Amino acid sequence: MTAEEEARQQLGVVHVADMKRGGQKHVERVERGTEAMVMKMVILGTSRPDALERAKREVELLASLSSDHVVRVESRLVTIGAPPEAAAWLEEHLDGDDLTQHIGSPWSWDDTVQMAHQVASGLAVAHGKGVVHRDLSTNNVRCLAGGDYKVMDFGFARFTLRSALTMAGQPGTPGLHSPEHLQGYSGSPTPASDVFGVGILMYAALSGEVPIPYRGDEADYIRRLSKVEYVGLEVHRPDLSPEQLALVARCLHRQPARRYHNGTRLVQGLETLS
Amino acid sequence: MSVLIEASPRNAFPSWTLEAVGSGDAQGAVIAPFEVPPTDVPHHKGAEAMAAALHDVGADVWFDPMTHGLQMPNVGDFRFYDAYDLWPGPPGDLWTPADQEGHVRRVFAVQDHLGARHLGPAILLHHPASETSQSALELSHTAMELDDQCWLSIAGTSACWSSAASALDAHIGALAQLEPAGWFLTVARHISILPGDASQEEVYGLCRTVRALSEYAPVYISHGDLAALPAVAAGATSLGTGWDPRQRVCGFNSYVARDPGAEGGSWYTRPTLRGLLGSLKPNEAAILNSRDPALAHRLGPLPAPGAHEAFNRHLEILNEVVSTLEGLDLQDAYRWLMDAYQNAQGEWPRVVSITGTPQGAESWITPFQAGLGRYGADEGW
Numbered sequence: 050m051t052a053e054e055e056a057r058q059q060l061g062v063v064h065v066a067d068m069k070r071g072g073q074k075h076v077e078r079v080e081r082g083t084e085a086m087v088m089k090m091v092i093l094g095t096s097r098p099d100a101l102e103r104a105k106r107e108v109e110l111l112a113s114l115s116s117d118h119v120v121r122v123e124s125r126l127v128t129i130g131a132p133p134e135a136a137a138w139l140e141e142h143l144d145g146d147d148l149t150q151h152i153g154s155p156w157s158w159d160d161t162v163q164m165a166h167q168v169a170s171g172l173a174v175a176h177g178k179g180v181v182h183r184d185l186s187t188n189n190v191r192c193l194a195g196g197d198y199k200v201m202d203f204g205f206a207r208f209t210l211r212s213a214l215t216m217a218g219q220p221g222t223p224g225l226h227s228p229e230h231l232q233g234y235s236g237s238p239t240p241a242s243d244v245f246g247v248g249i250l251m252y253a254a255l256s257g258e259v260p261i262p263y264r265g266d267e268a269d270y271i272r273r274l275s276k277v278e279y280v281g282l283e284v285h286r287p288d289l290s291p292e293q294l295a296l297v298a299r300c301l302h303r304q305p306a307r308r309y310h311n312g313t314r315l316v317q318g319l320e321t322l323s
Numbered sequence: 324m325s326v327l328i329e330a331s332p333r334n335a336f337p338s339w340t341l342e343a344v345g346s347g348d349a350q351g352a353v354i355a356p357f358e359v360p361p362t363d364v365p366h367h368k369g370a371e372a373m374a375a376a377l378h379d380v381g382a383d384v385w386f387d388p389m390t391h392g393l394q395m396p397n398v399g400d401f402r403f404y405d406a407y408d409l410w411p412g413p414p415g416d417l418w419t420p421a422d423q424e425g426h427v428r429r430v431f432a433v434q435d436h437l438g439a440r441h442l443g444p445a446i447l448l449h450h451p452a453s454e455t456s457q458s459a460l461e462l463s464h465t466a467m468e469l470d471d472q473c474w475l476s477i478a479g480t481s482a483c484w485s486s487a488a489s490a491l492d493a494h495i496g497a498l499a500q501l502e503p504a505g506w507f508l509t510v511a512r513h514i515s516i517l518p519g520d521a522s523q524e525e526v527y528g529l530c531r532t533v534r535a536l537s538e539y540a541p542v543y544i545s546h547g548d549l550a551a552l553p554a555v556a557a558g559a560t561s562l563g564t565g566w567d568p569r570q571r572v573c574g575f576n577s578y579v580a581r582d583p584g585a586e587g588g589s590w591y592t593r594p595t596l597r598g599l600l601g602s603l604k605p606n607e608a609a610i611l612n613s614r615d616p617a618l619a620h621r622l623g624p625l626p627a628p629g630a631h632e633a634f635n636r637h638l639e640i641l642n643e644v645v646s647t648l649e650g651l652d653l654q655d656a657y658r659w660l661m662d663a664y665q666n667a668q669g670e671w672p673r674v675v676s677i678t679g680t681p682q683g684a685e686s687w688i689t690p691f692q693a694g695l696g697r698y699g700a701d702e703g704w
Contacts, residue, residue, distance in 0.1 A: 229493045234452045235460040236493025239500045275489040303488070305496025306535035 052129045053077070056090050056137035059127040078142060086123055090137035093128075101133060108138050110178055111203055118171030120191070120201040143201070144194045148250065149187040155286065156254040158293055164190075164198050165251050166319045171200040172247070173312030176240040183238045185246030186225040187253065223263035225249055228275055229305060240311035247315060248300025248308075256285035260301060277303040296322055325645050326638065327351050327383065329546055329563040329570035330358035332403075337368045337376060339566065339634065344382040348638040351383025353545070353563060354437065357392055357578055360403040361433075367403075374437040386437050387507065387545065388430040390415075390444035391478035392578045395511065399580025407433060417446065417458060423465045431469060441466075441473035443503070447511055448479040451486050451494035460497055467501045475501065476545075477532075478509040478573075485524035488531065495532050499539070506536050508554070509545040515574025517591075518601060518686040521550050526694020530557040534653070534698065546573040548641070549600060549687075553695040555648045556656040564641055566591050566634035590630035595637040598622030599674065600644075600667045601687030602637075607678035614677050622670060657699045664692035 050058075053075060057064060062079035068087065069076040075090045093101065108126035124139035148164070156164075168190055172182060182189075182203050189202040221230045227245035229238045252260045260279035263270045273279070279301070283294050296318060302308045309315040328340040328349050336352075336359070343349035354370045362369035368376075370386065377384045392398055393415040410416065411425030431441050443466030446459040463475045477498065484491065510529065512519050530553050533542050537558030544551035547562035548571035555562060564570060568591055569577040593602040599622055603611065612619040619625055626636035644663075648656045671684035 228489055229496065232452055232490060232493040234454065234494075235456040235497050236452050236490060237497070239497050241496055241500065275487075304492040304531065304535045306492070306499035306532075307538065310500060310502065310539075 052135045053090065055129045056088060056127060056135065059129070060088060060124055060137065060139055062086060062088060062139065079139070081123075081139070085142040087140045087142050088137055089140060090129075090135050092135050093133055101128065101136065104136060107180075110180060111175075114174050114178065114180075116171050116174040117197070118167045118199050119174055119203075120199050140201075143191045143199060145192045147188050148190040148192055148198070151192055152187055152253050153257050155257050158255070158289060161251050161254045162319055162323060164254060165247050166316060167198040168200055168250065169244075169247055169312045169315040169319065171198075171312070172240070172243050173316055175200075175203065176243070176311040176313065181238050181240055182243045182246070183230075184221050184225075185243055185250070186222040187250065188222070190250065223270065224259045224261065226261075226274055227305075228277055228303060231271060231275055239305060241305035241308045244300050244308045244311065244315050245305070247312075248297055251297050251300065252279075252282055255289070255297070256282060258285075277301060292322055325350055325561050325649070326641050327353050327385065327543065327561060327563050329353050329565045330355035330387070331565055331567050331570050332358045332367070333567060334366050334368070335566075337373050339631070340373075341376060341380060341382075343635075343638055344377070344380055346635075348635070348642050349382070350561065351385065352377055353385040353387050354439070355387045355389045356404045356407045356409065357389055357400060358403065358569075361406050364403075370433075370437055374439065378438055384437060384439045385442060386430075386434045386439040387442060387476070388433070388444045390417075390426070390430075391447035391476075391509065391511065394447035395575040395578050397575065397580070398578045400578050402581075409433065417462060420461070420465070423462050424469070427462070427466045427469055431466075431473070440504075441470045442507060443467070443473050443475045445476035445478040445507075445509070448477075448483045448494075450483055450490070451479065452490040456494050460494070463498055463501055463503075467503060472504050474505040474507060475503040476507040476509065478511055478545075480511050481520065481522060481525045484510055484528040484532075485522055486528065488528070491528050492531065492535075495535060499536060503540060505541040505543065507543050507545050508532065508536075508559075509573050510547075510550070511573045511575065513574065514576045515568045515572035517548075517568055517571060517593075518682060519550055519572050519574075521690045521694075523690045523693035523697065526550075526553050526691050527697040528694075529554050530695060530698035531701065533557040533559045534702075546571060548572070549595075550691065552600070552644060552648070552660060553691050553698070555645055556653070556660040556695060557698060558653060560649065562641070562645065564638065566630055566637075591637075592628075592630045592633050594623070594626050594633050595640050596622040596625070597640045597643070598667065598670055599687065600663060600691075601671075601682075603674070603678060603680055607680045610678045611674060615673075618670075618673065618677075622674070654702070654704055657695065657702070657704055660695060661692065661699065664688050664695070668692065 062081045065078040067077045073092045077088050079086050079088045105126045112122035121141040126138045129135040191199045227242035229242045261273050309318050326349050340352045360369045374384045409429045416422050466473050533554045534557040536542050542559040544554045544559050544562040548564045551562040592605050594608045595602040626632040667688050668684045675683040
C-alpha cells in the first residue's frame with residue numbers, strides 16, 4: 050500500500066484526482082461520502098518527533114478556526130508509517146481559482162479593499178489564536194466563484210515539519226516574503242508579517258506587480274527585502290488618494306511595529322478609510 | 324510623565340526628589356533595588372518610605388527591577404539588592420519558564436507593595452537577534468500573561484541599539500505584538516560618564532524604535548537625560564535624570580562591587596548650559612563667565628555654584644526642552660531639535676576655545692544630531 054493509499058484509508062476518503070504532486074507535498078481531490086474535499090500530505094523527511102506532535106496540535110488549532118475567509122480543516126492530522134514517513138489531513142474543497150490568476154491588470158481601489166478586507170478578516174481569526182500564516186501569497190488566496198476570498202494553506206504542519214523552509218529557516222515564496230523572513234530568534238515572522246503580506250497583495254492587485262520581486266539574484270533580493278526597497282505605489286497609481294497610498298505603505302512599512310499589528314487592526318484601518 | 328528622577332544610593336535621593344516634584348520639575352521617581360533598600364537602613368531611606376512620600380505628594384512611583392543589571396559585566400553591588408525577594412532561585416536564573424514566571428511574580432509583588440505600576444523585567448541585550456533576545460521576548464511575554472496592562476522594559480547595550488536596522492526592527496516588532504501599556508527603554512553603556520559614548524547608529528536605532536512603539540503606548544527613556552532628547556523628538560514622553568552620573572547614564576560601572584563603606588559615585592556639579600545642550604566643569608564655566616560673561620549668559624545663564632544648584636538648573640533645562648518637544652508634532656519636534664543642535668554646534672567652538680574643555684560639539688552634539696538626522700531622513704523630512 051502506498052503512503053497516499055494509507056492516508057486515504059485512515060482519513061476515510063476515496064481518491065478523485067491529483068491536484069499537485071511535488072517532492073515533499075502531495076495534494077489531491079478526494080471524496081468523503083458525497084462530500085468533495087482536498088487531502089494534503091507532506092513527506093516528513095528528517096523531522097523531529099516533537100515537530101510532529103506540534104504539527105498535530107497546529108492542525109487541530111486550524112480545525113478550530115471559524116471564519117468565512119479561512120479554508121476549513123476537516124480532519125485531524127494522521128501519520129503514515131512507523132516510524133512516521135508522512136503526515137496528512139483534509140481540508141474543504143474550494144471552487145474558483147487562485148488570486149495569481151487575477152493579478153495583471155490593475156484593480157480598482159474598491160475591489161482591492163474588498164479582497165484585502167476579507168483576507169485580513171481571515172488572518173484576524175488566526176492571529177487571535179496566536180497563529181501566524183507566514184506564507185501569504187497569491188497562490189494561497191482563493192477567489193471563490195461567488196466573488197469572495199479565502200485564505201488557504203496556513204500550512205502549519207508543512208512549516209512545522211520543515212518541508213517548505215526557505216530563507217533563514219522560514220517558509221515563504223520569493224517575492225512575497227516580509228523582511229522578518231530574513232530573521233531568526235525573536236525577530237521571526239509575527240502577525241505584522243502577515244499584514245506585510247496583505248500589503249504585497251494589495252500592491253500587486255493595484256499595480257499588476259509585486260513590490261519587491263525576486264529577479265533571480267538572491268543577494269540582491271535579500272538586500273532589497275531587508276531595506277524594503279520598492280517603487281512607491283503612487284508611481285503606478287497616481288490616481289489613488291494620499292490616504293489610500295498611506296494605508297498600503299503602512300502595511301509595507303519596513304518596521305513591523307509601524308504596520309497594523311495584526312489582521313484585526315488592518316480590518317479596522319480598511320474600514321476607517323472606507 | 325515628562326521627567327522622572329532615577330534611583331540613587333545617595334541619601335539626598337528622597338529630599339531632592341520630593342523637592343523636584345514639589346517644584347513641578349519632576350513627575351516622580353524610579354526606585355530600583357541596586358540603589359534603594361526595601362526598608363529604611365542607617366543613612367538610607369527605604370523603598371517603602373520613599374514610595375509613601377511620593378504617593379503623598381501625588382507623584383509617579385516606579386520600581387524598576389533592573390534585572391538587566393545582573394547581566395552586566397562585574398556586577399557585584401548587592402548591598403541593597405539582596406534584601407529584596409525577587410527570585411525563586413539563584414538571582415539571575417531565568418533558564419526555565421518557571422524561573423521566569425517566578426521572577427516576574429516577585430517583581431510585580433514588590434511593585435504592588437510599593438503602589439507602583441507593574442513594569443516587567445528586562446534582559447540585557449548585546450544584539451537584537453540572538454538566543455538572549457529570544458529569552459527577553461519570552462520574559463516579556465510572561466509578564467504580559469500575568470498582567471496584560473503592565474509596562475515592558477527593553478534594555479540593550481549601545482551595540483544592540485546600533486545593530487542592523489532589519490534585526491533591531493524585527494525584534495522590536497515582535498515585542499510590539501505584546502501591546503503593553505507602556506515601555507521603558509534603556510541604553511546600557513560601559514561607563515557612566517558624561518557625555519556618554521553614544522554613536523549616531525545607536526541614536527538612530529533608538530529614534531526608530533521610539534517612533535514605532537510610541538504609536539500605541541507611552542515610551543520612557545530610562546537614564547536618558549540629554550542623550551534621550553532625540554528619542555523625545557521621535558515620540559518618547561519622558562526621560563530619566565538625576566544629579567549623579569549614574570542617574571543620567573546606565574553604566575556597567577555603577578553596578579560593580581564597592582568597598583564596604585565607600586559611597587562611590589560623584590556629585591555632578593557641572594552646570595548645564597541650555598544653549599550648548601551640554602555641560603562644563605565648574606572651573607570651565609567660571610572661566611567662560613569671567614572671559615565672556617555675555618556669551619555665558621546667553622548660553623546659560625549659569626547657576627550658582629554647587630551640586631544642588633547645578634541639578635536644579637539641569638532639571639529646569641530638561642523640562643523646558645522636553646515640554647517644548649512634546650508640544651510639537653513629530654515633524655516639527657524633529658526640526659526644532661535639529662535647529663537646536665545646529666545652534667549648539669555653532670556655539671561650542673567658541674566655548675572650547677575660551678575654556679579649553681576637551682569635550683565639545685563632537686561629544687555633546689554630533690552623534691545625536693547625526694542619528695536624529697538619519698531618523699528624519701527615513702521619515703522623508
